[in-house]
Amino acid sequence: MTVPEMGRSRRLRSRERDSGTGSYNAKRRKVDEYGSYDNYYYTRSRDLSRRNHSRHEACYPGHKDSSHASSKYSKYSSRKQSDGDSRRRHRHRQIRHRSKSSDLQSQKDLHRTKNGRAKSVQDDEDGHLIYRHGDWLQARYEIIGTLGEGTFGKVLHCKDHTKNCQHIALKVVKNIEKYKEAAYMEINVLKKIQEKDPTGKYLCVTMLDYFEYHGHVCLAFELLGLSTYDFQKDNHYLPYPLEQVRTMAYQLVWAVKFLHDNHLTHTDLKPENILFNDSEYELSYNPSYKRDERKIINPDLRLIDFGSATFDHEHHSTIVSTRHYRAPEVILELGWSQPCDVWSVGTIIFEFYMGITMFQTHDNREHLAMMERILGPIPQRMIKKSRKQKYFYHSKLDWDRSSSAGKYVRENCKPLLGYIHRKDDPEHLKLFDLIARMLEYDPAKRISMAEAVNHPFFDALPSSIKFFPASSSPDRTSV
Numbered sequence: 001m002t003v004p005e006m007g008r009s010r011r012l013r014s015r016e017r018d019s020g021t022g023s024y025n026a027k028r029r030k031v032d033e034y035g036s037y038d039n040y041y042y043t044r045s046r047d048l049s050r051r052n053h054s055r056h057e058a059c060y061p062g063h064k065d066s067s068h069a070s071s072k073y074s075k076y077s078s079r080k081q082s083d084g085d086s087r088r089r090h091r092h093r094q095i096r097h098r099s100k101s102s103d104l105q106s107q108k109d110l111h112r113t114k115n116g117r118a119k120s121v122q123d124d125e126d127g128h129l130i131y132r133h134g135d136w137l138q139a140r141y142e143i144i145g146t147l148g149e150g151t152f153g154k155v156l157h158c159k160d161h162t163k164n165c166q167h168i169a170l171k172v173v174k175n176i177e178k179y180k181e182a183a184y185m186e187i188n189v190l191k192k193i194q195e196k197d198p199t200g201k202y203l204c205v206t207m208l209d210y211f212e213y214h215g216h217v218c219l220a221f222e223l224l225g226l227s228t229y230d231f232q233k234d235n236h237y238l239p240y241p242l243e244q245v246r247t248m249a250y251q252l253v254w255a256v257k258f259l260h261d262n263h264l265t266h267t268d269l270k271p272e273n274i275l276f277n278d279s280e281y282e283l284s285y286n287p288s289y290k291r292d293e294r295k296i297i298n299p300d301l302r303l304i305d306f307g308s309a310t311f312d313h314e315h316h317s318t319i320v321s322t323r324h325y326r327a328p329e330v331i332l333e334l335g336w337s338q339p340c341d342v343w344s345v346g347t348i349i350f351e352f353y354m355g356i357t358m359f360q361t362h363d364n365r366e367h368l369a370m371m372e373r374i375l376g377p378i379p380q381r382m383i384k385k386s387r388k389q390k391y392f393y394h395s396k397l398d399w400d401r402s403s404s405a406g407k408y409v410r411e412n413c414k415p416l417l418g419y420i421h422r423k424d425d426p427e428h429l430k431l432f433d434l435i436a437r438m439l440e441y442d443p444a445k446r447i448s449m450a451e452a453v454n455h456p457f458f459d460a461l462p463s464s465i466k467f468f469p470a471s472s473s474p475d476r477t478s479v
Contacts, residue, residue: 127174175215183217202258225279229271257449269344332386339443346438430457
């Protein structure tokens with residue numbers, strides 16, 4: 001064959017492949033018909049073996065043993081049978097290998113969506129679970145959306161398919177050891193609370209379930225509305241009406257009193273951790289500001305986030321509470337107990353009434369300066385006992401009132417009674433009397449929650465809203 005003929009032959013074979021003719025495509029069609037090369041070759045060898053075995057029988061009737069191995073047909077049949085067995089063994093090894101690989105893969109971090117599709121369970125660089133809407137956890141909770149995010153992890157809106165598609169809030173804690181430990185401590189607190197208050201009468205959030213999912217501790221809760229902070233933020237930071245402040249303050253005091261009665265301190269009370277049962281609202285137009293304004297329809301509350309809650313007998317860390325709601329004894333490192341919650345409640349009620357944070361700062365010295373501007377001088381006894389003497393000079397706060405920071409405090413803070421909207425209204429005065437008694441510097445002189453729940457400010461509440469007569473209190477229980 002000449003070189004040009006060889007070239008034409010290659011081109012011809014190429015055209016045959018492209019046009020679907022020739023032995024290549026015939027074999028390709030066979031492979032497509034059988035599903036794979038392995039299946040094709042195995043079936044082909046099996047058929048050849050059977051055909052040659054028939055030929056052997058035709059030539060040597062009655063002989064089915066190996067005595068005629070010298071026959072060309074028996075040799076061919078034996079060789080092909082051997083090849084078929086080898087391919088079957090190879091095929092079975094492949095299947096076993098794939099089965100083992102599948103088993104190993106299923107042991108890794110996998111979860112499946114409802115349609116059975118598997119995907120890797122991964123965390124982002126901060127330890128948050130990576131998820132998508134529509135994913136399922138524990139073959140039970142379908143993720144609908146994200147409700148919020150915090151330092152601990154994320155709160156997801158889920159559907160519980162074992163309880164008639166009940167909507168719940170699922171707290172998914174970061175896959176980081178310290179947050180997991182805190183989560184199990186919170187679970188312990190919530191279980192004890194549920195033992196003492198199975199019906200939720202004392203307005204602490206109800207835990208429905210808990211489990212661990214690929215290193216993430218998950219807690220399921222009843223689905224509630226917006227936090228009191230988020231509602232206020234979405235409403236241009238407008239104050240709540242006085243009657244709603246009264247209801248909200250009473251319910252908050254009632255819930256915290258229950259914790260204190262059971263030897264617990266929440267330690268992280270703030271508007272973000274106080275949720276409305278239902279955050280539906282009425283909308284009205286304010287022509288003065290040319291904007292729509294919201295009014296919550298039902299101001300009933302629930303207290304959440306017990307991750308930092310501490311029993312009286314447990315170790316008390318030096319610093320607790322979010323900055324703006326932190327009591328002076330915590331800042332001065334004098335030790336703390338349940339009265340630090342009372343201080344936080346006082347600043348929260350002020351925020352409900354005013355729409356602004358009482359102590360808007362991130363610095364200890366400035367924080368103390370704001371306290372003195374609003375509440376008067378810090379007592380000498382507390383200053384002398386403080387471990388933070390660097391904030392003081394000659395038993396007085398070391399603070400330059402003429403500095404830019406000093407000017408900021410003067411312009412943004414004023415004596416407590418200067419914040420009253422209507423000084424001619426006795427109800428407003430009663431409210432500020434309650435706040436002032438909650439913001440007493442000395443924890444020993446600060447009003448307790450048991451006293452606060454009977455304060456005159458709450459006398460105007462309808463009996464249907466109050467949980468028990470003002471002259472009595474629920475039995476003291478122990479967790």
